[in-house]
Amino acid sequence: MFSAFIVISLIAQQAPAKDVDWAAEFGVEEEVRDPVTGEFPVDPYDQSNANAGAKPYGSTKLAAAFGGKAGIKRIAQRTVELAEKDPRIAEIFVSHDTVRLKRTLGEQFCFLLNAGCDYTGRDMKTSHSGLGVTRADMNALVENLQAAMREAEVPFAAQNKLLAKLAPMSRQVVER
């Protein structure tokens, strides 16, 4: 009886027209990447180096161990790439603008290591809001960052100096 009802409702079902613009139909606005930066727009916020979440190192020597500004940006980019492929945390990045993330993470590392960058991203609380990051997720990201730094042949003690700046930010990042 019930299955007959289902069959009838299936047959009675109206087909949607083939060329419906579903985005318009559901009022979804398409976000467009900036043609220059390749990033999606974000809501306005106050830019400040304070958003980087820690004070930079005083000496500029440390940056050399990371290959300077270019090396640091490459490490940040590689970290995100590895994270996107890491089955433990890949889901977090799926709907994320990783073009922007790679840039802002690079800026943050570069700023903290005193390699001559300003951080233009959002603060740690805002930028991780709603991601549902756990401590285990954070460890996975640390491992990806360590792998990226190893690939760049950053000495271990120097690697830890960067982690030392990031570790205290856990309270703003971990949500559950």
Place this chain on the structure above:
Amino acid sequence: MRCLLPPQAAAFVAVMSGVLWLPHGARAETTTPSGLIEHGPIAYGDVIAVAPDQLKGEAQASDPIAYEAVLSESDNRPASPRSAGRRAHSPVGRDSEIEAPAVSRNSAKLLLTNGIASVEGTSGGGVATWATIAGREMDRGIGLSAHFTAIELPDYGWRSYGASIGIADRLELSYARNNFDTRAAGAALGLGQGFTFNQDVFAAKVKVLGDAVYGSTLVPQIAIGAEYKRNLDRDIVALLGAGDHDGVDYTVSATKLFLEHSVLANATARYTKANQLGLLGFGGPADGYKLQFEGSLAYQLSRRAVVGAEYRSKPDNLGLGEDDWLDVFAAYTLTDNITLSAAYVDLGSIATFEEQRGGFVQAQVAF
């Protein structure tokens, strides 16, 4: 962003929407003319039957942004097709890469941050107990750990083996068995050649605040613990003058990894009446509980290797000249789950046999 829907439910929704449209040859995919991939409020993306290549092609053609320009400074890899067209929810076009991750959340802790088992079975630095919790799981898992330790001294052979469970990186429950072979010294002490002292240690440790790795460097991970020790040679330890054959140690530990210096530091206060950790019983003719101190410093050479030194003060309830302990150790994580440790230990005088200095080796398996 996690899919909040169980996969079965998502599959059901996807299949049903497909079925409903099938009579008219339509597909469940909803690709907008711009290449933007949308679906309803439910993120069932990876289950829907889409033709990813076609989608990607379309998306790229319609949205040929300068992703390359962003990367070009430092990288000449081809632009990822995923850079074109933003997915409103989940990754329809991401091929099989995004199957529901079957990977368990094992190995959640960073390497070595579970410590190595102490001879009493608690997570620590081999000789001292730390505030760390055994096992490799974090706050959403249950970790397991097992160890075997051998200590070879001029006059004695000491074995410790046991297992522990670390619940939610919060509560550690452990058991260890100590076998202390007196060898020839046994005969000299009138116990008999090869007499072996045996002891069970049941311990519980709770992390009360802080984190050894994360958070402020000023706030260490602090744990409190209790170790119930039961000597199995009741009559012998009574003959040696011990007041009891069992007893409870109470510990408060603080551990912090100072990343800026790659140094891990631990300090533990132990309220105990144990003689040689309990191997020679508990308390003396008159003496009872005393406060003792354990300190450890370790330097991280790499993600997998650490070297360090420990100090542990001890009471002398039996008047046999019991000494404080020292050790210098190295630990290496052979694989994510196996840690090998070696140490040079100076255990001083044990049951009147002086200068007990020797080697310590340990294998630990942790999940």
